[in-house]
Amino acid sequence: MSETALPQVSAGRGAVNVRGASLRAVYIIWYRDVLRYWRDRWRVGASLAQPLLYLVIFGTGLSSSLRGAGTFGNGGSSLSYQQFMFPGIMSMAVLFTAIFGAMSIVWDREFGFLKEVLVAPINRSAVAIGKTLGSTTQAMIQGLIILVLAPFVGVKLTPLLVLEVIPLTFALAFSLSALGVAVGSGIRSIQGFQMVMNFLMMPMFFLSGALFPLSRLPGWMTVLTRLDPAAYGVDPLRRVVLSGSGVPDFIVNGLAITLFGIRLNIAVEELILLGFGFILLAAAIRNFQVRD
Amino acid sequence: MRATRWKPSSHQSGMKTSSIEVHNLVKRYGEIEAVRGIDLEVQQGEIFGFLGPNGAGKSTTISILATLLKPTSGSASVAGLNVEEDPGGVRARIGLVFQDPSLDDQLTARENLEFHAYLYGLSSSIRRERIDEALAMVELTDRASSPVKTYSGGMKRRLEIARGVLHYPQVLFLDEPTLGLDPQTRARIWEYLHGLRRREAITIFMTTHYMDEAEFCDRIAIIDHGSIVALGTPDQLKAQVGGDIVTVTTDNNAVAAEEIRQMFELEPHVADGALRMEVEDGASFLPLLLRKLSIPVSTVSLSRPSLDTVFIKLTGRTIREEEAGNLDHLRSMASRWGGRRR
Known part of the structure; x- marks a missing residue:
């Protein structure tokens, strides 16, 4: 007999399968984030405005003033600034959405909804994982949407290129979402959220190599850029996108991140990026398991 | 069942x-x-x-x-x-x-x-x-x-x-x-x-x-x-208060309170401009009170003890209404500058 007939106190009642519930919980927490994102559809469209501003106004302005001062490939015009910054702008969309999405935890806490999740008979790690994946999904979509702007800045899209870009975008979105959840789960107020925006997200963006190459920087800044997880996501994306657009290999490789003088290949960069991601996810899980 | x-x-x-x-x-x-x-x-x-x-x-x-x-x-x-x-x-x-x-x-x-x-x-x-x-x-x-x-x-x-x-x-x-x-x-x-x-x-x-x-x-x-x-139980708690609650307002509460103290050996509480006392049998006490008091009485009420009375008796205070929490304030703030998320 199932317990659907008459709800009376019975042995089976109230006995919830905790492990099964935790798997379902990851799914439903992810699903809620995606559903809310989908409901907020105008945001998806409006989110193109900022990258467009960067690409068109900032990009045009900077490349005009840099003209003659030597661009990226041996003084040649084989790589425009807009082409260069295009993968950076994709990463920007991923970074901002990932951190913002994960930070919705702060809102959930403020508005009480987080309590509903925290009193449920599920392992708290399910909350961290579900939230990270929800944010990853949103950030990935936001990043990939930027691809529609590719033809306007001289980036050639091929189906193969898109297939290569998807996993790279996923890795970046995942690691940054894990960062957002790790930070967001420790924040108790909306004021704290503003601090994170100003002192974490913007520095990460500037140091990621989205707007300028990381190869010819002063020493102190080089150190900071190598500590930025986003840097290990921007570079692979750029190399794949630029190679796919027919930019010569020697230029593309010249842009790569070096660590202790060694030029990293894409696989190593992705490993570092995902390493950051899993460590941050572990931190997020730990944060959720703390009880007052 | x-x-x-x-x-x-x-x-x-x-x-x-x-x-x-x-x-x-x-x-x-x-x-x-x-x-x-x-x-x-x-x-x-x-x-x-x-x-x-x-x-x-x-x-x-x-x-x-x-x-x-x-x-x-x-x-x-x-x-x-x-x-x-x-x-x-x-x-x-x-x-x-x-x-x-x-x-x-x-x-x-x-x-x-x-x-x-x-x-x-x-x-x-x-x-x-x-x-x-x-x-x-x-x-x-x-x-x-x-x-x-x-x-x-x-x-x-x-x-x-x-x-x-x-x-x-x-x-x-x-x-x-x-x-x-x-x-x-x-x-x-x-x-x-x-x-x-x-x-x-x-x-x-x-x-x-x-x-x-x-x-x-x-x-x-x-x-x-x-x-x-x-x-x-609610009844048990009410029983702790004892009898009925008589509340009167008079033209001069201070004098009336003094008279009640002397004549009935009761200890009336003065609250909100009214005198409030606990008596065994309110229905028979009231006519007596009205007859004996020298001060004109303007209003009279007789009530059975409520949990309110129990609470006042036990803690000496009334339960106040909840004030609007900080959260409501925050909520309106958040919707002003962060309306796009909620």
Whole structure:
């Protein structure tokens, strides 16, 4: 007999399968984030405005003033600034959405909804994982949407290129979402959220190599850029996108991140990026398991 | 077995089982002792009211029982499980309705319930049925597909109650379930709760600071400054006050009070420009009072003791209305500058 007939106190009642519930919980927490994102559809469209501003106004302005001062490939015009910054702008969309999405935890806490999740008979790690994946999904979509702007800045899209870009975008979105959840789960107020925006997200963006190459920087800044997880996501994306657009290999490789003088290949960069991601996810899980 | 059952009973085992047991529970926040050694026992199927002013320790106690807070010392068990040793087990067996709203108001009512159903591991075969049943119970079936942000305060609270019982908990905790609601809505919510208890022998543990609601409970504990100052049925508590309450207003309360003291050996309380006294038999006392007083009496009232009176007698204070919380303030701020998220 199932317990659907008459709800009376019975042995089976109230006995919830905790492990099964935790798997379902990851799914439903992810699903809620995606559903809310989908409901907020105008945001998806409006989110193109900022990258467009960067690409068109900032990009045009900077490349005009840099003209003659030597661009990226041996003084040649084989790589425009807009082409260069295009993968950076994709990463920007991923970074901002990932951190913002994960930070919705702060809102959930403020508005009480987080309590509903925290009193449920599920392992708290399910909350961290579900939230990270929800944010990853949103950030990935936001990043990939930027691809529609590719033809306007001289980036050639091929189906193969898109297939290569998807996993790279996923890795970046995942690691940054894990960062957002790790930070967001420790924040108790909306004021704290503003601090994170100003002192974490913007520095990460500037140091990621989205707007300028990381190869010819002063020493102190080089150190900071190598500590930025986003840097290990921007570079692979750029190399794949630029190679796919027919930019010569020697230029593309010249842009790569070096660590202790060694030029990293894409696989190593992705490993570092995902390493950051899993460590941050572990931190997020730990944060959720703390009880007052 | 749908028989109306007012008094708690345990038809299953034939003996009384306690749903909640609390022994010498203490919660300290640094210097502040929010809960100071509480003891109580709640029977299965009972509606137990936890009554007290703001900051008395009600919410802290509920949070401990719901495994959201760890006690500093003492022990508590809910549905037979210790809250510290098996928080997961306790969580699976309880439902919670919080004082502050905890719905996602971007989602519809049905989506909120679905979210809950997944969190509590309800299998897909019963999910839909349970949700329909819960929506019907609180009469929100028609509005199930509207986003919760379009709901009134009362509807939101009803939805939260539906959510709280969706997974058939053995114990339902309600923290101020009727706070800020109009009298009709409050009455409706009480109907649901009594109906629920009749059908399911569910134990309901609730806090309130509405004195009149406390009378709907089987038993009440009055808590003040972190300690229980009285515990019993509403009638038992009222009996502690003794007789009737006579309240009079006169042209000169000070003189009238002095006369009453001398002639009747009573000690009237002066409050809000009225004299208030407790007497054995109010109906026969009143004519006597009116005849003997030299000061003209302008109004007279006679009342049976209410829990209000009990509370005043036990704590020396009246229970004040809750002020608008900081959260409401924050909420309006957030919607001003962060409206795009909510």
